[in-house]
Structures are given as C-alpha cells and as structure tokens.
Amino acid sequence: MELAAAKLKFIETWGKLGSEWGINRTMAQVHALLLISHEALTTEEIMETLSISRGNANMNLRDLIGWGLVEKQHKAGERKEYFFADKDVWNIARQVAKERKKRELEPVLKVLAELSTVKGDEKDPDFKTFNKSVTDINKLANNVDKTLETMLKAEENWFWGSVLKVFK
Amino acid sequence: MELAAAKLKFIETWGKLGSEWGINRTMAQVHALLLISHEALTTEEIMETLSISRGNANMNLRDLIGWGLVEKQHKAGERKEYFFADKDVWNIARQVAKERKKRELEPVLKVLAELSTVKGDEKDPDFKTFNKSVTDINKLANNVDKTLETMLKAEENWFWGSVLKVFK
DNA sequence: TTAAACTTTCAAAAATTATTGAAAATATAT
DNA sequence: ATATATTTTCAATAATTTTTGAAAGTTTAA
Incomplete structure (x- = not known):
C-alpha cells in the first residue's frame, strides 16, 4: 500500500473506532491526522485534508485540547495557530x-x-x-x-x- | 431513597453509561431492568416499564441475546416468551x-x-x-x-x- | 385446517448528534 | 486608532441513529 493511501486508511479506521466507543468520529480523525503528521498543522490544513468546515475543525481541536491530546503551537513571526499531537x-x-x-x-x-x-x-x-x-x-x-x-x-x-x- | 425510585435511577444511569460508551441507550436500559428483576419478564412488561414500543423492545432484546447477556425462557403451559438476564x-x-x-x-x-x-x-x-x-x-x-x-x-x-x- | 396468540420485520417518523458557514469576537500589525 | 488576520460562536441545516407501529410471519391449540 502507498503511504498516502495508508494515511487515509489510518484516519478512517481511527475515526470508526472512535465512533464505536462514543467519541465523535471527526474528533478521532483530526487526532489521527495529527498523530501521523511530523509537524504541527494549521486549522486550514486540517479543514482541507479532512474536508470539514472551519467551525467543525475548531470545535474538535478545542475538544482534543480538552482531552489533553493536542496542544497549540505558535511559530515565530506567524500569526496563525498550529496544532500538534503528543505521539507517545x-x-x-x-x-x-x-x-x-x-x-x-x-x-x-x-x-x-x-x-x-x-x-x-x-x-x-x-x-x-x-x-x-x-x-x-x-x-x-x-x-x-x-x-x-x-x-x-x-x-x-x-x-x-x-x-x-x-x-x- | 425508595426501592421504586432506586430502580428507575439504576435504569437511567445504566442507560446513560451505555450511550456514552457507544451502546444503544434503550438496550442498556432493558438490560438494567432485567438485571434487577428476580424473575423473567415478558416483552409486554418491558414495553410498559420502559415506555417503549414492541418493535423497539423486540430488537433490543434480540441484540442483548446476541451479546450473550440475556436468554429466552419459556414457562410451562404458556405461549409467550420470557426474558432473563444473567446476574453474575x-x-x-x-x-x-x-x-x-x-x-x-x-x-x-x-x-x-x-x-x-x-x-x-x-x-x-x-x-x-x-x-x-x-x-x-x-x-x-x-x-x-x-x-x-x-x-x-x-x-x-x-x-x-x-x-x-x-x-x- | 383455521384462528388466535405471539414475534419479527422494516419503511416511515422522530429524536439525537454533528456540521456548516457567516457573523461576532479577538488579536496583531501598521 | 484602524485595518487585517485569525479564531470562536451558534442558529440553522444536515446526517445519523433510534423508535414506532402496523403488516407480515410464525407457532400452537383446538
């Protein structure tokens, strides 16, 4: 399997597992995406990759932060926020x-x-x-x-x- | 707390917990009801106690049987089915x-x-x-x-x- | 048989949950 | 201050899940 396909499969699988265990599918997918990203992502990148709206991305990112699984990062000289998941x-x-x-x-x-x-x-x-x-x-x-x-x-x-x- | 109120509270709590963990709330409630019933119940009794329809009761009972948590019982000389939950x-x-x-x-x-x-x-x-x-x-x-x-x-x-x- | 008692099915409706997107709020640069 | 970039909110909408209830199916008794 190609890496690109494997990434999609991982995101899909993680989302499905989440929803079976009472966790919002999109939240699990955002988490999965961040887990396999070596660098922090912007809301824009997440929206685009998962084809979700800004509001949805924002809400689920906040929830993930509330779960202690994701943190905000700031890059010097940049105004926008980046999101990064603990990989441990x-x-x-x-x-x-x-x-x-x-x-x-x-x-x-x-x-x-x-x-x-x-x-x-x-x-x-x-x-x-x-x-x-x-x-x-x-x-x-x-x-x-x-x-x-x-x-x-x-x-x-x-x-x-x-x-x-x-x-x- | 009165026994009757305690029973309702138990059913409600079990249902809520179930739904938080991806299990149909009604299925968890039917299970809860059977767990605190010393004798097997009919579909009618379950419908009435939980205020749910026949179809709903039937489906969730079948699911509970599929999960291995409930079994059908028959009483001598009676035509209808009774349902009983393992209490262990x-x-x-x-x-x-x-x-x-x-x-x-x-x-x-x-x-x-x-x-x-x-x-x-x-x-x-x-x-x-x-x-x-x-x-x-x-x-x-x-x-x-x-x-x-x-x-x-x-x-x-x-x-x-x-x-x-x-x-x- | 046939009819009554009972169970199952499933399309439609209702309830719940998730998503959108634009407006409001906030933060930053000039 | 004011404009611009960015984030947050939330009412409306959409998607999903659950429930209903009546019809179809099954079983048993006479």
Missing part, C-alpha cells in the same frame, strides 16, 4: 483513561454508592435482586476505578514491559 | 469484553497489522512519524488484545480477588 502512545492511553474515568466512571460510581445504601425488605425477592446486582456492579466499578488509578500512576515501561507477565 | 457481574464483564474485542478491536488489529508493513523512505519525516505512530498503536492494541484474552480465560475469583494486588 502510552501518554495517549493514560490521558484517555484519565478523562473517561473522570467524565463517565466517577459519576456512575457516585450513583452506585448511593443505590447500594437503599434499604428494603430482605424477604422481598425483588429487593434482594436489586441489592445484589447493584452491590456487585458497585464492587466491580470500584475495582475498575482503582485499577485505572494504579495505571495512571504507573511508569511507562511498566505497561510496555510487564502487563502480560502480570496476567499470566 | 463477572460473566457480564467477560461477555461484554469478549464481544467488543471481537466486533471492534480485532478488525482494527487487522488494519494496523497491514499498515505496519507499509514501506517508505526512511529519510522522509512524514513516513517516519506515520510508521512510529502506527507501530506503537499496533503494539498497544496487541497488548490490550492479549490482556483481554487472558482475562477471558481467567477464573472468576481471580478478578474479585487479586486485580489490585497484581497492579501494585
């Missing part, structure tokens, strides 16, 4: 994990903790089932949360080196 | 991991493997960046894949017991 895949994974934990997991954890305290008739099979499911999900969610917490604190080479051994 | 949270987690791995991760792995083989000019910084990002993401995706594979084979009490120790 471990940083990216950590950043995504951190944000999703904060945005989506933690609010759920709060609700589950509250629902775990609901009292009811221990003889009522409906209460018992509710209680067991909520309690178990709460435990699992807390495990996931703590595991992510540990991951966020972990060293980079922990991940690349020892995940598999650890699980065997 | 570890099974649920495994099942979801298994399906998403198959549906979403594996196709991406294939593309990444292909893109990793693209040849180019080692002097071209654009090629170098493409190659590094794709190669690194490919490695990470393979690590995730193998980790999930291990998780799928693992014993139930491995999860509940030792995840945290393992990560420390």
Whole structure:
C-alpha cells in the first residue's frame, strides 16, 4: 500500500473506532491526522485534508485540547495557530483513561454508592435482586476505578514491559 | 431513597453509561431492568416499564441475546416468551469484553497489522512519524488484545480477588 | 385446517448528534 | 486608532441513529 493511501486508511479506521466507543468520529480523525503528521498543522490544513468546515475543525481541536491530546503551537513571526499531537502512545492511553474515568466512571460510581445504601425488605425477592446486582456492579466499578488509578500512576515501561507477565 | 425510585435511577444511569460508551441507550436500559428483576419478564412488561414500543423492545432484546447477556425462557403451559438476564457481574464483564474485542478491536488489529508493513523512505519525516505512530498503536492494541484474552480465560475469583494486588 | 396468540420485520417518523458557514469576537500589525 | 488576520460562536441545516407501529410471519391449540 502507498503511504498516502495508508494515511487515509489510518484516519478512517481511527475515526470508526472512535465512533464505536462514543467519541465523535471527526474528533478521532483530526487526532489521527495529527498523530501521523511530523509537524504541527494549521486549522486550514486540517479543514482541507479532512474536508470539514472551519467551525467543525475548531470545535474538535478545542475538544482534543480538552482531552489533553493536542496542544497549540505558535511559530515565530506567524500569526496563525498550529496544532500538534503528543505521539507517545502510552501518554495517549493514560490521558484517555484519565478523562473517561473522570467524565463517565466517577459519576456512575457516585450513583452506585448511593443505590447500594437503599434499604428494603430482605424477604422481598425483588429487593434482594436489586441489592445484589447493584452491590456487585458497585464492587466491580470500584475495582475498575482503582485499577485505572494504579495505571495512571504507573511508569511507562511498566505497561510496555510487564502487563502480560502480570496476567499470566 | 425508595426501592421504586432506586430502580428507575439504576435504569437511567445504566442507560446513560451505555450511550456514552457507544451502546444503544434503550438496550442498556432493558438490560438494567432485567438485571434487577428476580424473575423473567415478558416483552409486554418491558414495553410498559420502559415506555417503549414492541418493535423497539423486540430488537433490543434480540441484540442483548446476541451479546450473550440475556436468554429466552419459556414457562410451562404458556405461549409467550420470557426474558432473563444473567446476574453474575463477572460473566457480564467477560461477555461484554469478549464481544467488543471481537466486533471492534480485532478488525482494527487487522488494519494496523497491514499498515505496519507499509514501506517508505526512511529519510522522509512524514513516513517516519506515520510508521512510529502506527507501530506503537499496533503494539498497544496487541497488548490490550492479549490482556483481554487472558482475562477471558481467567477464573472468576481471580478478578474479585487479586486485580489490585497484581497492579501494585 | 383455521384462528388466535405471539414475534419479527422494516419503511416511515422522530429524536439525537454533528456540521456548516457567516457573523461576532479577538488579536496583531501598521 | 484602524485595518487585517485569525479564531470562536451558534442558529440553522444536515446526517445519523433510534423508535414506532402496523403488516407480515410464525407457532400452537383446538
């Protein structure tokens, strides 16, 4: 495959994966484009490459900055802004994990903790089932949360080196 | 909080979480409803409780069965079908991991493997960046894949017991 | 059989989410 | 200050996804 075709394929694949996981397809595509660009790009270049509008490019770039995946750069003597993506895949994974934990997991954890305290008739099979499911999900969610917490604190080479051994 | 209110809150929260992670909100709500029901429910009961149409209920129930999270049951002397959800949270987690791995991760792995083989000019910084990002993401995706594979084979009490120790 | 009970399908409608593009806002140079 | 370059906003529009509901299909009982 030619490099040009491969780049398009990568952008398309990354966008599709994003949309399957609840991330705006265009945001994932912009991220993909920046990931394979050795230099920072302008909004114009992104708009053109992905055939998207200025507003769309701007919004998704801001979101990517909000996710900690992209940063603005300025070039000396130039007025326009350039955008550059961190290429360290471990940083990216950590950043995504951190944000999703904060945005989506933690609010759920709060609700589950509250629902775990609901009292009811221990003889009522409906209460018992509710209680067991909520309690178990709460435990699992807390495990996931703590595991992510540990991951966020972990060293980079922990991940690349020892995940598999650890699980065997 | 009253049990009835708690049930609604659970269904709502589960639905929201699902939609944030690319899973149809109604499907997640049907699953939530079945998770907290001690007995199997009919399509009618699900339609009524969640205020959804017959077609919608039917489709999402079929999808849940396709995800391996719900099964049909028949009661002696009754003609209609009943639906029942596995309440074992570890099974649920495994099942979801298994399906998403198959549906979403594996196709991406294939593309990444292909893109990793693209040849180019080692002097071209654009090629170098493409190659590094794709190669690194490919490695990470393979690590995730193998980790999930291990998780799928693992014993139930491995999860509940030792995840945290393992990560420390 | 045939009719009633029940399930599935799917085109159309509704709801949701994403995108556009032009106007407003902001920043910079002269 | 004023003009120019650039970024941001956001109401309107478009695209996508979900839901509806009635018709078609299937199963079972008599």
